[in-house]
Amino acid sequence: MPLSTIASLGPLAEKTVIVRCDLNVPLKDGVITDDGRVRASLGTISALLEQRAKVVVISHLGRPKGEPDPQFSLAPAAARLGELLGQDVPLAHDTVGPSAKSLVAALEPGRVVVLENLRFNPGETSKVDAEREAFAAELAAMGDAVVSDGFGVVHRKQASVYDLAKQLPAAAGQLVEAEVEVLARLIDDVERPYAVVLGGSKVSDKLGVIENLLPRVDRLVIGGGMVFTFLAAKGYAVGSSLLERDQIETVKAQIAEAERRGVRLVLPVDITVADRFAADAAYEHVPADAIESSSFGASGIGLDIGPASADAFAAAIADAKTVFWNGPAGVFEFEQFAAGTRAIAEALTKIGGLSVVGGGDSAAAVRTLGFSDDQFGHISTGGGASLELLEGKRLPGLEVLGW
Numbered sequence: 233m234p235l236s237t238i239a240s241l242g243p244l245a246e247k248t249v250i251v252r253c254d255l256n257v258p259l260k261d262g263v264i265t266d267d268g269r270v271r272a273s274l275g276t277i278s279a280l281l282e283q284r285a286k287v288v289v290i291s292h293l294g295r296p297k298g299e300p301d302p303q304f305s306l307a308p309a310a311a312r313l314g315e316l317l318g319q320d321v322p323l324a325h326d327t328v329g330p331s332a333k334s335l336v337a338a339l340e341p342g343r344v345v346v347l348e349n350l351r352f353n354p355g356e357t358s359k360v361d362a363e364r365e366a367f368a369a370e371l372a373a374m375g376d377a378v379v380s381d382g383f384g385v386v387h388r389k390q391a392s393v394y395d396l397a398k399q400l401p402a403a404a405g406q407l408v409e410a411e412v413e414v415l416a417r418l419i420d421d422v423e424r425p426y427a428v429v430l431g432g433s434k435v436s437d438k439l440g441v442i443e444n445l446l447p448r449v450d451r452l453v454i455g456g457g458m459v460f461t462f463l464a465a466k467g468y469a470v471g472s473s474l475l476e477r478d479q480i481e482t483v484k485a486q487i488a489e490a491e492r493r494g495v496r497l498v499l500p501v502d503i504t505v506a507d508r509f510a511a512d513a514a515y516e517h518v519p520a521d522a523i524e525s526s527s528f529g530a531s532g533i534g535l536d537i538g539p540a541s542a543d544a545f546a547a548a549i550a551d552a553k554t555v556f557w558n559g560p561a562g563v564f565e566f567e568q569f570a571a572g573t574r575a576i577a578e579a580l581t582k583i584g585g586l587s588v589v590g591g592g593d594s595a596a597a598v599r600t601l602g603f604s605d606d607q608f609g610h611i612s613t614g615g616g617a618s619l620e621l622l623e624g625k626r627l628p629g630l631e632v633l634g635w
């Protein structure tokens with residue numbers, strides 16, 4: 233079934249349209265380090281403003297715990313949106329409280345307001361249907377229709393992504409439409425060899441997708457924070473690196489399954505181990521099976537793949553015809569741990585086929601490391617969302633729009 237699109241909502245002039253964006257931008261000291269997700273939201277918002285709709289932008293940022301937390305305020309994103317739109321964009325101090333209600337009530341056609349972080353409210357991410365529905369009803373009371381344009385979050389069954397679209401006339405925005413169109417090409421009919429490169433820090437989310445990816449891919453390349461659960465599954469000590477201890481047995485089964493299916497599993501042969509998590513940490517390159525042999529012993533933390541691994545990853549990517557990459561290979565935000573991520577990005581720019589980078593931090597990484605968007609086939613605003621789409625799964629935020 234095709235996605236329902238904005239046109240299906242009929243004329244929107246003077247109507248209050250809630251737009252669910254993904255403005256979950258990377259921040260350093262309160263400053264946006266990559267505004268890609270704000271820029272990606274402009275198409276839909278501008279199209280609605282041209283129709284003289286009243287636009288209410290809603291989004292999450294980070295993972296606050298269901299209550300207000302200033303470090304996760306949407307203020308930087310709202311300010312950037314205003315700069316890019318060339319109009320003053322006020323930010324409500326709450327999401328469905330008095331500030332939001334009065335700003336929405338006073339909204340003029342052709343103007344935008346941003347409501348504060350959805351995840352400051354426990355109903356947004358509640359596992360209890362009635363709690364999510366109740367929060368969605370409070371959002372729904374503020375608008376005439378909802379446009380779902382936060383592609384990065386369509387894999388989450390959350391109030392603003394799923395329940396809200398059941399309570400109001402709903403349609404996909406331009407970004408969601410465009411993302412689905414490109415990524416759908418990677419579901420059924422990929423040019424082979426097909427390599428998926430994984431990394432990043434949302435380890436349990438990503439370990440979860442591997443089982444369904446194994447029947448689809450020819451090569452699976454693993455770096456980033458998730459690699460240490462693989463190394464632990466092989467029986468290696470990983471010092472103080474990120475580790476999902478309760479996933480070790482699952483990962484052992486995945487390694488065996490990759491072998492059974494003839495999927496080439498590329499794991500690091502060396503690791504860059506640091507004495508602490510810091511930009512100026514001391515570091516050493518050590519074999520992947522001897523992480524605790526560095527001078528830092530068991531307190532060493534793996535913050536990047538090592539140089540031999542970077543070469544091996546680049547080689548595994550080089551002759552692939554389709555590559556999907558989500559998750560930095562290391563803590564690229566610290567220059568001395570960015571080499572693995574840089575090597576992967578470089579390799580993707582050289583393949584003779586379709587290269588796709590997905591994820592907020594992965595997109596930020598390629599841009600901050602000096603690559604330009606046009607060096608890749610597609611840069612997706614969603615990491616987990618793209619991966620779950622590529623698994624062939626139905627995603628709650630798309631299913632509710634008819635896809």
Ligand SMILES: Nc1ncnc2c1ncn2[C@@H]1O[C@H](COP(=O)(O)OP(=O)(O)O)[C@@H](O)[C@H]1O
Nearest residue numbers: 432433434456457535562563591592593594615
């Ligand atoms: N070895 C590692 N240890 C800790 N964090 C890591 C490691 N490798 C990568 N990361 C972190 O992973 C983060 C991105 O992860 P994630 O959110 O999963 O990616 P994306 O947003 O692209 O989907 C980055 O901030 C990076 O610093």
Ligand SMILES: O=C(OP(=O)(O)O)[C@H](O)COP(=O)(O)O
Nearest residue numbers: 256384385591592614615616617
């Ligand atoms: O950053 C995001 O996803 P990504 O890290 O998979 O790209 C989205 O904003 C979703 O955030 P969430 O993983 O906290 O639900």
